[in-house]
Amino acid sequence: MRGEGVVVSEQSLALLSTETEEAMARQIHRNGSPHPALWGLLDAVVDPEIPALSIWDIGILQDVSVDSGQVAVVLTPTHSGYPAMQDNAATVQRVLNEAGYSEARVETRLMPSWTTDWLTAGARSRLREEGISPPSANEHFDTAACPQCGSHHVAMISQHSGTACRAMYRCMSCHEVFDHFKAIR
Numbered sequence: 001m002r003g004e005g006v007v008v009s010e011q012s013l014a015l016l017s018t019e020t021e022e023a024m025a026r027q028i029h030r031n032g033s034p035h036p037a038l039w040g041l042l043d044a045v046v047d048p049e050i051p052a053l054s055i056w057d058i059g060i061l062q063d064v065s066v067d068s069g070q071v072a073v074v075l076t077p078t079h080s081g082y083p084a085m086q087d088n089a090a091t092v093q094r095v096l097n098e099a100g101y102s103e104a105r106v107e108t109r110l111m112p113s114w115t116t117d118w119l120t121a122g123a124r125s126r127l128r129e130e131g132i133s134p135p136s137a138n139e140h141f142d143t144a145a146c147p148q149c150g151s152h153h154v155a156m157i158s159q160h161s162g163t164a165c166r167a168m169y170r171c172m173s174c175h176e177v178f179d180h181f182k183a184i185r
């Protein structure tokens with residue numbers, strides 16, 4: 001039993017460390033931007049719901065541009081909505097203002113709508129470090145894996161854990177109770 005669990009764990013880690021095509025497309029867009037320093041500044045803005053993740057990691061930060069000296073930042077809210085979005089927009093403004101960009105403006109883009117496929121592989125591994133099972137990077141299924149031991153031998157305790165985007169599970173291998181960040185796409 002135990003050996004079997006380890007094999008599943010290695011498979012799931014290999015899967016989760018893979019970037020989705022969507023996350024790769026975001027990275028290519030960012031790499032092609034003429035404003036890498038601005039993107040770098042905004043890496044300091046974390047999501048209030050999951051402070052281990054920056055707004056880039058979680059897929060909220062879409063674009064940064066400069067037009068006639070004015071910085072424009074494009075954000076897409078996660079499905080869980082707008083209260084966090086207002087915090088994010090205010091923090092983006094503050095970080096840019098403190099760095100000397102007084103003319104910063106934040107735009108909200110609703111389409112295409114946010115998906116967990118925009119999470120970076122780094123975000124998935126940081127979620128595991130936080131004890132949260134990340135959404136699957138595979139478009140065909142979404143399975144919870146224990147963030148402690150990697151086992152897929154898990155049972156759902158509750159559909160909702162604190163926020164609608166998470167479900168609560170118990171690991172049947174090591175008995176850890178953990179949150180799974182559900183895939184949204």
Ligand SMILES: [Zn+2]
Binds near residue numbers: 147148174
């Ligand atoms: Zn476990």
